[in-house]
Amino acid sequence: MAQTDYGADLATGPVIEAKGLGVKFAVNRRRKRSLREMFIHGTKRDPNAEGDEFWPLRDVSFEVARGDCVGIVGKNGTGKSTLLKMIAGVLIPDEGEVHVRGKVAPLLELRAGFNDNLTGRENVYLVGSLHGMSEKQIDERFEEIVDFAEIKSKFVDTPVRHYSSGMKVRLGFALISQLEHPIMLVDEVLAVGDKAFKRKCYEAIERMLANHRTMVLVSHNEGDLRRFCNRGLYIKGGSLAVDTDIEAALAAYNEDTKAEIAKRKKADEAKKKRAEEAEKKAEEGKDGGQAA
């Protein structure tokens, strides 16, 4: 039975354990059928089912040990974010299991949970408590969070809808990075913010990693990945292609990308050639016509 299981025990063993993970999305009209499936179990009787299904991720198994920083690389749309969502427990796998030992601090989308109508202060308290911080903890760290986010004190009590998008993101990162959960999931969020803020984010992440926290990072920035990760997962076409150190994963990814670019170039060239030939032919035809 597919499930995402959260054990609270902090004993030894892998922190994140994925076994034969797969998730299925229905395409187009078939989405509606999920209602029907509720009453009629199984889809085997449905002859068209296969064609309308899409598995963004299938048969993925891996383990992450405590203190690891795992980078996930791959092309767009190969299921990297889907994988993170399953680890975070906000998406339930259709196949396989994920076991996560310990609480998860998800940096899946930084503005998440901020209500536009509430002030910065209210939002920090709300989202902080939603992620399991006590009021006292937030009281103690409030100054630090606001400082880190570089929000001027006169804006702290302004509704978040008047914030710039950078301000919202900075406040979100500042808040989530204060969580003391043992596992961090980071999805492509380091790309935001200006240079100075980015540097601060790097420092914060390094501090967390030094604290023996486990991190899973999805990014397209090779510099970030090399900087933090000691392991790399390369996801290709919805399945796990390479599970080694980050260098090898990046190398495999780059090789495939190069091959793809070369292929595209070839295809482009072939196309151009065909177009040229066609043009030539047309011209010849014209010439011939004039000659006649």
Added chain:
Amino acid sequence: MASRALAVWEHRKVVGLLVRRDLKVKYQQSILGYAWTMLEPLALTLVYFFVFGVILQADRGMPADAPAYGGFLLFLVAGILPWTTFGAILNEAPRAMITHSKLITTMKVPREIFPMATVGTKFVEYLLTWPVLILFVIFLGGRPSWEGVLVWLPLAILLQFTMGLGLTLLLSSVNVLVRDVERLVRIASRILFYGSAILYPASLVLDSPKVPEWLMIAYQMNPLLGIFEMHRAVWFAGFEELTPGPIAITSAVVGSLLMVIIGYWTFRRLEMSVLKEL
């Protein structure tokens, strides 16, 4: 199932936070704020009193000596106030999951807490309408009884919000997959409003010779009929015509329980698809 209930219980604080946030957002940006919670049903009551009481004379179904104890006006207030809350639940139920999609897709919490928070907010708003009701009871000379306050009132509130939670669980999850639900609910809410004897005593229908037997039974099978009759029986104790009959009570209890079971079952059944769609 048990572990799931435990997980929900552990997150009760989150429900409280969401309720507080919703109330804050709602009252923050208006000048009259809380006053609207009372003004809206009040205005409605006056309109309905004029149309149904004065023009259409729906008060002829009232017992003969009821006017001394608040009469048709108190009858209307005692029905419309809880209905405002119930109508608001129905209105927001389909969007209970959709509006929280950002939170649901980034936070690992039992998903049930979002419909629960929606219903919880409405419950607080319902409690806030009580001052109006009490004022009416005092000025119109309502006659509360022990039987009403100790039996009918808690039962009515319990059943109403059980029903509301069941509906919210059902509608919020189905609406993520099929958005037609929102429109359907708007029509259904109108039908229920007029079908639940809020603007006229149920005896007008039950004693009418024109209504066939089967329709009479079907009419009493509506669980909301019993719930709103209970809400009014608190202030009109001892009036045979205004006390819910056995069919109405049974269908109110069974209907509410059934609704919450169906709602939760559907919610869990659709959870996976809902998470993918949000």
